[in-house]
Amino acid sequence: MDNCPTHHHEGGCVLRDFLNDLNIEPVYSPDFNPAEYVFGKLRTVMKCQFWEITKRDLKESLYTAVDFIAPSDMEGFFSVTGYLDV
Secondary structure, X not given: OOOOHHHOHHHHHHHHHHHHHOOOOXXXXXXXXXXXXXXXXXXXXXHHOOHHHHHHOHHHHHHHHHOXXXXXXXXXXXXXHOOOOO
């Protein structure tokens, strides 16, 4: 399990018990998390295309970079992880 707050405390206990009942060992893999691909694209866009804005104002750079994530990107992120058959 990763460091997501819902995976700790009571939510983590419920999830752990559920996975144990199914004899599943929880393993976190960023390769199967579409959000990791989104963050990767954001980092790339912020470093390559908006570096001057990123140095000056990180929040503005992030909001600008989000516009560069197209629906086709999201389709690709989900396809490569195997979560959805798109």
